[in-house]
Structures are given as structure tokens and as C-alpha cells.
Amino acid sequence: MKVAAVQFEIRDEETKEERIERMARLLSGLKGYDLILLPEIWATGYFSFERYTKEAEPLKGPFFQRMAQMAQQLSSVLFAGSFVEQEGKNYYNTSLLFDANGELLATYRKIHLFRYGSKEGELLTRGEEVKAVKTRVGCVGLSTCYDLRFPELYRQQVELGAELLLVTSAWPHQRLAHWQLFNAVRALENQCFLISCNCVGYTHNVLLGGHSQVVDPWGVVRAQAGEQETVLTAEIDLAEVKRVREHFPQLKHRVLRA
Ligand SMILES: O=C(O)CCC(=O)C(=O)O
Numbered sequence: 001m002k003v004a005a006v007q008f009e010i011r012d013e014e015t016k017e018e019r020i021e022r023m024a025r026l027l028s029g030l031k032g033y034d035l036i037l038l039p040e041i042w043a044t045g046y047f048s049f050e051r052y053t054k055e056a057e058p059l060k061g062p063f064f065q066r067m068a069q070m071a072q073q074l075s076s077v078l079f080a081g082s083f084v085e086q087e088g089k090n091y092y093n094t095s096l097l098f099d100a101n102g103e104l105l106a107t108y109r110k111i112h113l114f115r116y117g118s119k120e121g122e123l124l125t126r127g128e129e130v131k132a133v134k135t136r137v138g139c140v141g142l143s144t145c146y147d148l149r150f151p152e153l154y155r156q157q158v159e160l161g162a163e164l165l166l167v168t169s170a171w172p173h174q175r176l177a178h179w180q181l182f183n184a185v186r187a188l189e190n191q192c193f194l195i196s197c198n199c200v201g202y203t204h205n206v207l208l209g210g211h212s213q214v215v216d217p218w219g220v221v222r223a224q225a226g227e228q229e230t231v232l233t234a235e236i237d238l239a240e241v242k243r244v245r246e247h248f249p250q251l252k253h254r255v256l257r258a
Contacts, residue, residue, distance in 0.1 A: 009229035038081035046170030056086035060224035072102030132160035188219025202203035
């Protein structure tokens with residue numbers, strides 16, 4: 001199957017609406033992909049904490065509607081990245097997964113909120129539910145940025161059937177080495193494909209790291225973006241997950257202690 005990750009540049013001078021329109025233009029050139037990924041809180045900008053509550057939307061607000069429409073127009077499963085969701089008094093970092101007909105397949109509220117040089121932990125409420133979802137492109141595990149540092153989350157996704165790990169991100173360049181390691185290791189230790197979609201650009205004095213990746217179940221990086229806005233593409237075969245797990249049955253050799 002053909003996959004694409006839109007590594008998007010965050011430009012602080014843009015409004016949310018301008019950013020959504022620019023993303024829509026980028027997406028309109030992406031015909032023929034089975035699965036497309038977008039980054040974390042890209043429409044508001046992850047580091048634009050002053051905009052979070054102002055730009056928050058209910059789950060099925062305009063952001064949701066636009067992304068559903070894009071999935072349908074592209075006939076692609078779309079992991080639309082995340083937005084700031086408001087439900088009552090609470091705000092969440094919520095990502096959306098749409099089927100190729102524009103129907104919602106799943107939502108995921110970020111579980112591990114980032115608190116280092118970030119106001120996310122103050123402003124948002126963490127999610128509770130681990131998500132691995134059966135789709136026409138395989139069973140996908142959903143996660144967001146800082147989640148990458150917590151291996152138990154991905155193991156739970158695998159226990160729920162995940163074979164493809166999708167990571168939406170706004171990871172800073174300062175810790176690019178960590179990003180590179182976690183991308184490879186999460187795929188390798190779980191014998192899954194992993195696709196990550198990061199942002200680039202300078203935002204609120206933070207340089208975002210790019211290097212969105214496609215990693216195979218041996219931990220080999222099959223495709224990797226650089227540090228510019230770009231669309232990372234790859235062709236992957238999920239049958240490899242089964243082959244790798246049969247050939248090297250590490251997941252069956254776990255020793256679980258109480
Ligand atoms: O863990 C990190 O170093 C970066 C995490 C992050 O930027 C985020 O969760 O948005």
C-alpha cells in the first residue's frame with residue numbers, strides 16, 4: 001500500500017484558517033495514497049499555547065468536517081493529526097482517523113501530556129484510552145508525540161492487535177537524536193511498521209525537527225524526510241509484519257511477571 005506523511009511547516013504569522021487552506025492545497029495533490037498522515041495540532045500550532053482555548057472546537061466542529069471531506073475527496077484513510085478539542089470545561093489533544101469514505105473510524109486523546117518547555121500539561125486534560133483500530137489498511141495503533149517515550153503504550157496497542165503504529169508529532173529539533181531512536185525502537189520492539197509525521201519550522205523560538213519516518217518491523221528506516229516541508233511517501237506491505245513475527249517470534253517469548 002502507498003502511504004504519505006505531510007511534514008508541515010508551522011509559520012507563526014498564519015491564522016488557523018490560512019493553515020487549514022494551505023494544508024488542503026497540499027493534500028489535493030495527493031491522489032492514489034491508501035493512507036495519509038498529518039502532524040500534531042498543526043492548524044493551531046503545537047507551541048501556540050496562547051491560542052489553544054480560543055481555537056478549541058467540539059469534536060465534530062469545522063476542523064473535523066473539513067478533514068472528513070478531505071478523506072472522502074482523496075479516497076484515503078486519513079490520520080488527520082490532532083487539534084485542540086473542547087468538551088465541557090476540558091480541553092484535549094485529540095487526533096482523528098477517517099476512513100476513505102470520510103467516516104470517522106476513531107479518535108485518540110493524547111495520554112502523555114508534555115510538560116517540558118510546554119504548557120500542554122496545564123491547559124489540557126489527558127486521554128485515558130489506548131487505541132488500536134481495524135481499518136482497510138490494517139490494524140493501526142494511534143499515538144501522539146511525547147507518547148513515543150512510553151513503550152508500555154505501544155505494547156498495549158500490540159496486545160489490541162496493532163500491526164502499524166501511527167505517530168502524529170510536533171517534536172523539537174533539540175531532541176532529534178531521541179526522536180530517531182524512538183521511531184526505530186518502537187517499530188522494532190513491537191515488530192510493527194511505524195509511520196510518523198512531524199512538523200518543521202521555527203515556532204515561538206522552537207525549531208521543529210522534521211525527519212518524519214517510515215520504519216519496518218525489523219527496525220529499518222525505509223523512508224525519512226529532511227528538515228523542510230515535504231510529503232514523505234513509501235510503499236509498504238503489512239504482510240511483512242506476520243512474516244517477521246513468525247520468523248523471529250520475540251513477541252511470543254515475553255516473560256510476564258506479576
Ligand atoms: O518528548 C519530546 O522530547 C518532545 C515531545 C513533544 O514535543 C510533544 O509531546 O509535543
